[in-house]
Amino acid sequence: MKTLLKSAALASSLALVTVAAQPALAQDKNGGTIVQGLGIANFDAVLANSNAYKTAEQQRETTYKAQYDQAKQRSEALNAQLKPMIDKFNADRQAANPNQTALQQQAAQIQQLQENGKQEIQRILAPVGLSQAYVNEQIEDKLDAAVKSAMAKKKISILLSPDAILAVNGSAYNLNQDILNELNTAIPSAQLVPPSGWEPRQIREARAQQAAAQGQAAPSTAAQPTGR
Template sequence: MKMMLKAAALAFAPIAGFAVMAAPAAAQTKLGVGVADLEQAMVKSTAFSNAMTAMQTTYKSQIDAFNARKTTLDNELQTKATAIQTAQKAPGANETALRPQIEAFQKRRGEIQEELTKLGRPIALAQAYVEEQISAKISDALKSAMTKRKVDLVLQPGATVSYQPAVDITEAVTAELNTLVPSAQIVPPAGWQPGQQKQQPAAAPSR
């Protein structure tokens, strides 16, 4: 069972006395442990929030088209599923007789998923582009938050059994992201694909 380390600090009170010279302070060792949900830190950032709001306007036609088509296709699938359920409850129903209907339903469901994926691709790419711009600075934001909060080790919430709210530095990471990435673009360059920014070689230093 994974156990979360708990930070402990030992305080030394000054000792009053008549000694001519004060004794040197005892050495202290402290391990500061924090918890951070990096995904939530990114989602709560100003850049991400503003980008998602801007997308509602910039990609309104695509979003409306996607939602309308999804509603139609969801209703179609629900009608087919209800028909199958009714047939299964009918007297004399058997699996062999219903298999073609079930297989047709599964095939149509796959076609619908493929259609919706293609229809929603521009929206998904725009969001992925926003996320990549922000996540590129998540490591720097985490390091800065750790330094300011005097944290030496950070765990994901899922890696802990229990922890006090005071050790959660997620909001501190978000604050650092807001400084490092105040805004994000929502329209990716032509031909852009997720992960390209990480794969691009570093630019040669200017002379």
């Protein structure tokens, strides 16, 4: 009997220890259980709502006004040039016996003109695109530290993206604002105009990979025996 009582007491003690070791599960306002240490964040939304990003968007309209105006004028001129061509194409296509060869030629001319105009407008707005990439890269460089700081302050050990979640009841796990606060502190504003010759990270990395591949290929090429 004493042995049974001791075993029962030991089992009870172990059960109490196990329960005490479990983390406390909080309840959200909707009555659901909140899992401690878990968070959700949308980095794209955080970046787009940062002070540095929004300020740069406003400044860019003034700094690159000439490019915006030129692109708008070219687009309007292109549309004016295309309209009679498109109207004629549509009218000819609705004829009783449309000339398919002529229609194909008209369509090809319209398509070529549209493509050339698109490329021209892209060249005009290229400085704007570089500015956007430059600002984004400056903010992204501070994002990792901002995320880690927000996670540490909120005691988050696992951070998920919204794409990995099917549904969430309430906003108890949302870490966007906490990360945004850290990011705004780390980078209140960004430099708008990139230095001369600057290239986006993707291009720099592609060049580095290409150079590395060429560097690896050079020794093997040099090691080839010379035939007679």
